[in-house]
Amino acid sequence: MGMTITEKILSHAGGKKHVSPGEIVTITYNWLMSNDATTHVSINMWKNKVKNPRIFDPGKIVFVIDHNVPAENVKTADTQKLMRIFAREHNLQLYDGEGVCHQLLMENHTLPGQVVIGADSHTTTAGAYGAFGSGFGSTDIVAALHEGTIWVKVPETIKFEISGKLKSYVTAKDLILKMIQYLGAKGATYKTMEITGDAVKDFSVEERITLTNLAIEAGAKNGIIEADRKVIDYIKGIRGEPLPEYTIFKSDPDAEYRQTFTINLDELEPMVAFPHTLDNVKPLKDAVGTKVDEVFIGSCSNGRIEDLRIAAHVLAGKKVHRSTRLLISPASRRVFKQALDEGLILTFVKAGALVLNPNCSVCWGACQGVIGKDEVLLSTGTRNFRGRAGSPESKIFLCSPRTAAVSAVTGKITHPGEFE
Amino acid sequence: MKISGKVFKFGNNIDTDIIIPTKYLVLPSLDEMARHIFEPLRGENFSAQLSPGDVITAGKNFGCGSSREQAVQCITACGVKLVIAESFSRLFFRNCINNGIYVIQSPSIPGMLSERDQVEIDINACEVKNITSGITAKFEPLSDFLYEIVQSGNLIDYFKTRKSW
Known part of the structure; x- marks a missing residue:
C-alpha cells in the first residue's frame, strides 16, 4: 500500500x-x-x-x-x-x-x-x-x-x-x-x-x-x-x-x-466565521452591514507581505471610517521592513491605521487592541472564541485581509466585490 | 482504580479560552490560575465548588483551541482526575494523558450524566456508575501505553521510572 x-x-x-x-x-x-x-x-x-x-x-x-x-x-x-x-x-x-x-x-x-x-x-x-x-x-x-x-x-x-x-x-x-x-x-x-x-x-x-x-x-x-x-x-x-539538505x-x-x-474556486465567494466558533462560517453576504468597532490585519494567519499589499491597495487614498479603529501588525520584522520599503506603511498611516510592532497582537487579545463589552472586532486572525480579544461580551468575526480592509473604510462588514 | 465524586457538566466545543482565559495565563502559579477555571461560563467562584474525585463531562470537541497545557493543569489542580466527553480535541486529549487525567471518550455516557450527579468510575472494570440515577455503562479503556502514562501521574514521571531522568 x-x-x-x-x-x-x-x-x-x-x-x-x-x-x-x-x-x-x-x-x-x-x-x-x-x-x-x-x-x-x-x-x-x-x-x-x-x-x-x-x-x-x-x-x-x-x-x-x-x-x-x-x-x-x-x-x-x-x-x-x-x-x-x-x-x-x-x-x-x-x-x-x-x-x-x-x-x-x-x-x-x-x-x-x-x-x-x-x-x-x-x-x-x-x-x-x-x-x-x-x-x-x-x-x-x-x-x-x-x-x-x-x-x-x-x-x-x-x-x-x-x-x-x-x-x-x-x-x-x-x-x-x-x-x-x-x-x-x-x-x-x-x-x-x-x-x-x-x-x-x-x-x-x-x-x-x-x-x-x-x-x-x-x-x-x-x-x-x-x-x-x-x-x-x-x-x-x-x-x-545554498539551502541545507531537504526532501x-x-x-x-x-x-x-x-x-x-x-x-471549485470558480464558485467560491468571500466567507466569514461568525462568533464564537471557527466553524460558524457563512457567506460574507450574511454579515454585510454589521457595524465594526475594530478591524485587525495581521497574525500568523494573514500578516505577510502579500496580505499587507492587499490591504494597502484598498486603503491607498482612503480613510479608515471615523467610528472604526484599524490595527495592523506585520507578522515579522522582515515583513515590516519590506512593507516600509514598498511604501505600504506610509499608506496605512495616511489612512489613519495604527501600525503595531510584529507580534500576536489583537489575535491573542492580551496586550494590544483589547475590545470592550458589546464591541465587534473584524479580524484576519486565527480564532474567534468568546472573549479571546477582550470582553466575554464582545464579538469576533474572522475574514480575509481584503474584506478587513474594505470594512475598515466603510465602518461595517462590506463585500469586497461591491466596494467602489 | 476507582474514582468517585460529583459531576460537572458542560456542552459542545468548550475551548481552552473558556477553561482558562488568556489573561490569567501569566499568573505565576497554577493554584492562582485554577481559581479562574471555567470563569467565562460559570463565574468567579466555580473552582471552589470542585472537590477531589469530581468528574467533568462535556459534549463534542472538548478542549478545542490552543495547546495551552494550563487548561488541563488547572483541572488537575482542582482535584479532578477523570474527564468524560463525547469527543476531545487532539491536543487536549494528549495533555490530559500527559498530566495523569484518565480520559473516557464515549458518544453516550455524557448523556446519562447530569450536573451534580454522584458517580463512581471503576477503571479496571471499565464501568461508569451513576449513583444518583442508578444507571451503569461500560466504556472503552485507554490503550496500555497511555494508561501507563496516566498511572505515572505525568509524562515526565513516566520517563523517570524508565530512564535516568
Missing part, C-alpha cells in the same frame, strides 16, 4: 520503511519551537521535575517571545525574563520581539520533509512547505527537549482537491474558512488535511501558508501541501543559497485517504 506525504515524513523521521494510520511512532524532530505563552510552564517543570536536565540538541530548539510584546505588566515581564535566561544558559536560539513564531520558523528554519513540533496549536503552518508541523503541550515539550524525539500516532488523511480560479476579491483565507465549514471544528481531529489540486499549485507560497496555518481549526493534527519549485525559490529568496515527499497514487473533498 502506498503512503501519503505525512506518512512518508513520519516513517522517515521514525526510522521506518512504512507506517500506517493508527500506528504509534517515535519520531526525531528537526525543530522544536516554544513561545512566551507557555514556555515558563515548561521551564518550571524542567527545573522542578527533571532530575538530570539535559537538552538533547540545543541547535534544534527555537524560543520565540511573540505573544505579549512588548510586555504589558510586571508578571509578563518576569515570565519573559525567565525565558531569556533559560535560552542564554542553554545556548538556544531566541527571537525576542522579531515576529510571530510560525512566521519566523517559515522564514528561517523549516524545510520540506522536516518535522516541526511546537508548543502552539498553529504549528500546522509548517505544512505549506511539505513539512510535518503539529502542536503539543508543555509536558510533551519538556519530554521532547530531553529526548530529542516525541511519540505520535500516525494520522489518517483527508484530501482536499482544489480546482478553478479565485475571483479577484476572493482569497486563500476564504478558501480555508470554506474548508473548515465543510469539516466542522472537529471534523479533522487526529487527522491530516492534505490540500492538493491544480489550483493549489497556482497559489503563491504565502497563500498556501494561510491554508495550513488554520488546519488546526478543523481539529487537524497537521495540514500539508506537496512542496514544489515555488516553495524552494521562496525559501531561497528569504534565506539565500520533497509526494503522496503515492495508491495512498489511502479517509475522505476526499473537492472544491
Whole structure:
C-alpha cells in the first residue's frame, strides 16, 4: 500500500520503511519551537521535575517571545525574563520581539520533509512547505527537549482537491474558512488535511501558508501541501543559497485517504466565521452591514507581505471610517521592513491605521487592541472564541485581509466585490 | 482504580479560552490560575465548588483551541482526575494523558450524566456508575501505553521510572 506525504515524513523521521494510520511512532524532530505563552510552564517543570536536565540538541530548539510584546505588566515581564535566561544558559536560539513564531520558523528554519513540533496549536503552518508541523503541550515539550524525539500516532488523511480560479476579491483565507465549514471544528481531529489540486499549485507560497496555518481549526493534527519549485525559490529568496539538505515527499497514487473533498474556486465567494466558533462560517453576504468597532490585519494567519499589499491597495487614498479603529501588525520584522520599503506603511498611516510592532497582537487579545463589552472586532486572525480579544461580551468575526480592509473604510462588514 | 465524586457538566466545543482565559495565563502559579477555571461560563467562584474525585463531562470537541497545557493543569489542580466527553480535541486529549487525567471518550455516557450527579468510575472494570440515577455503562479503556502514562501521574514521571531522568 502506498503512503501519503505525512506518512512518508513520519516513517522517515521514525526510522521506518512504512507506517500506517493508527500506528504509534517515535519520531526525531528537526525543530522544536516554544513561545512566551507557555514556555515558563515548561521551564518550571524542567527545573522542578527533571532530575538530570539535559537538552538533547540545543541547535534544534527555537524560543520565540511573540505573544505579549512588548510586555504589558510586571508578571509578563518576569515570565519573559525567565525565558531569556533559560535560552542564554542553554545556548538556544531566541527571537525576542522579531515576529510571530510560525512566521519566523517559515522564514528561517523549516524545510520540506522536516518535522516541526511546537508548543502552539498553529504549528500546522509548517505544512505549506511539505513539512510535518503539529502542536503539543508543555509536558510533551519538556519530554521532547530531553529526548530529542516525541511519540505520535500516525494520522489518517483527508484530501482536499482544489480546482478553478479565485475571483479577484476572493482569497486563500476564504478558501480555508470554506474548508473548515465543510469539516466542522472537529471534523479533522487526529487527522491530516492534505490540500492538493491544480489550483493549489497556482497559489503563491504565502497563500498556501494561510491554508495550513488554520488546519488546526478543523481539529487537524497537521495540514500539508506537496512542496514544489515555488516553495524552494521562496525559501531561497528569504534565506539565500545554498539551502541545507531537504526532501520533497509526494503522496503515492495508491495512498489511502479517509475522505476526499473537492472544491471549485470558480464558485467560491468571500466567507466569514461568525462568533464564537471557527466553524460558524457563512457567506460574507450574511454579515454585510454589521457595524465594526475594530478591524485587525495581521497574525500568523494573514500578516505577510502579500496580505499587507492587499490591504494597502484598498486603503491607498482612503480613510479608515471615523467610528472604526484599524490595527495592523506585520507578522515579522522582515515583513515590516519590506512593507516600509514598498511604501505600504506610509499608506496605512495616511489612512489613519495604527501600525503595531510584529507580534500576536489583537489575535491573542492580551496586550494590544483589547475590545470592550458589546464591541465587534473584524479580524484576519486565527480564532474567534468568546472573549479571546477582550470582553466575554464582545464579538469576533474572522475574514480575509481584503474584506478587513474594505470594512475598515466603510465602518461595517462590506463585500469586497461591491466596494467602489 | 476507582474514582468517585460529583459531576460537572458542560456542552459542545468548550475551548481552552473558556477553561482558562488568556489573561490569567501569566499568573505565576497554577493554584492562582485554577481559581479562574471555567470563569467565562460559570463565574468567579466555580473552582471552589470542585472537590477531589469530581468528574467533568462535556459534549463534542472538548478542549478545542490552543495547546495551552494550563487548561488541563488547572483541572488537575482542582482535584479532578477523570474527564468524560463525547469527543476531545487532539491536543487536549494528549495533555490530559500527559498530566495523569484518565480520559473516557464515549458518544453516550455524557448523556446519562447530569450536573451534580454522584458517580463512581471503576477503571479496571471499565464501568461508569451513576449513583444518583442508578444507571451503569461500560466504556472503552485507554490503550496500555497511555494508561501507563496516566498511572505515572505525568509524562515526565513516566520517563523517570524508565530512564535516568
